[in-house]
Amino acid sequence: MYDETDAERYDEDNADVSTEEVLAPMLDVLAELAGDGPALEFASGTGRVAVPLAARGVKVEGIELSPHMTAKLHQKVPTESIPVVEGDMATATAPHVGEYSVVFLVFNTISNLRTQAEQVECFRNAARHLRPGGHFVIELWVPQLHRMAPGMRLAPMHFDEGHLVFDTYDVATQQCASHHYRPAADGSTRYGVGRFRYAWPAECDLMAQLAGLQLESRWADWDRSPFTGDSPSHVSIWRKAERQ
Ligand SMILES: C[S@@+](CC[C@H](N)C(=O)[O-])C[C@H]1O[C@@H](n2cnc3c(N)ncnc32)[C@H](O)[C@@H]1O
Structure with a gap:
């Protein structure tokens, strides 16, 4: 669905959410969870997040459906510095399966999976890629x-x-x-x-549970502000058990 024209326009259309100031709190959270890494971004796009996260010294890899979006990412950094597997985040396999300290899926993109079954598979795929004790992070809007x-x-x-x-x-x-x-x-x-297919936070928790993940934190935003009934979106972090 993200064709060559979409990829060409993406960075300009999203310039307001790509500034250092906007991204910094997100990068702080992701870098902390990544630790010594590696980190895996589902739907890595043109690298709005992956590129500055890698610039902080985190080893970042991606899974991305659109080769056009990945081509834009690899205009910014060499292919080998952020390797991206072309495929569906619900099913594709990245090279270090079972070793990632964090898998992240931001900018409401789990909603691009249009069925509940695909969203459940996405949670399962994230859990499969994580090392024991690793974290799955999503940023998702609350249906309005x-x-x-x-x-x-x-x-x-x-x-x-x-x-x-x-x-x-x-x-x-x-x-x-x-x-x-x-x-x-x-x-x-x-x-x-x-x-999109929308999902409430509680449904996300159930999908996480089906994948063997436990909710660790839910915030209204990357600044770790409390999530309330008025929050228009959430950042949620689930943890894979040390022993399954
Ligand atoms: C809104 S962009 C987000 C890109 C990037 N994560 C960011 O924050 O800028 C959505 C991205 O999800 C990708 N995408 C959509 N469905 C996907 C799927 N099933 N598997 C992998 N990538 C997918 C699109 O190609 C697009 O690059």
């Missing part, structure tokens, strides 16, 4: 159903001059579509839609 007026299936999510976002929900199937509108200087509007 409470922001919709009664009877509505649509919620405005973001508005600024250059970017307008509406989400539509199907509560029967836990599917969400995120509609992005970006006005261009010539008066035209670029439209893109992302389709």
Whole structure:
């Protein structure tokens, strides 16, 4: 789904979440969990996180579906410094299976797996890659159903001059579509839609449990602020037992 054009635009479209200031608290957490590594990023994309994490001295590897996104990553660093396996994070195998100190999956990307079965497999695949005592970290939005007026299936999510976002929900199937509108200087509007399966934090815990992982921390953000009923997203960390 992330084709050559998406890969070309990705860094520019996400410049606001790629600054040193925004990334620093995330990198602090991941570097701490990685310790002497190695670390594995599921859905490593163009290296928004993997590249600065590796720059901190962490040995980082990736699994990524889109060769176009990986090609962009490898324009920034040599292939051998952040090796990426092309494949599905629910099933693909990275070279150091069973040895990673941390597996991380950020930017809501578990939702790109559109069925519960695939999401369960993703948790299992993360657990399989971890060494005993290792951690699986996800960053995921909390479904914003409470922001919709009664009877509505649509919620405005973001508005600024250059970017307008509406989400539509199907509560029967836990599917969400995120509609992005970006006005261009010539008066035209670029439209893109992302389709996701949403999962509540409690469902994530159950998927983790099925994979042999136990919840260790849940925060509202990378700054480790408390997760509450009002938090629009969460950072969750599960631990693989020392002995299975
Ligand atoms: C929103 S981007 C996140 C990239 C990067 N993690 C970041 O934080 O910038 C989502 C990425 O997930 C990848 N992706 C989607 N489904 C995937 C899957 N099943 N397995 C591996 N990668 C996947 C896409 O190709 C894309 O690179």
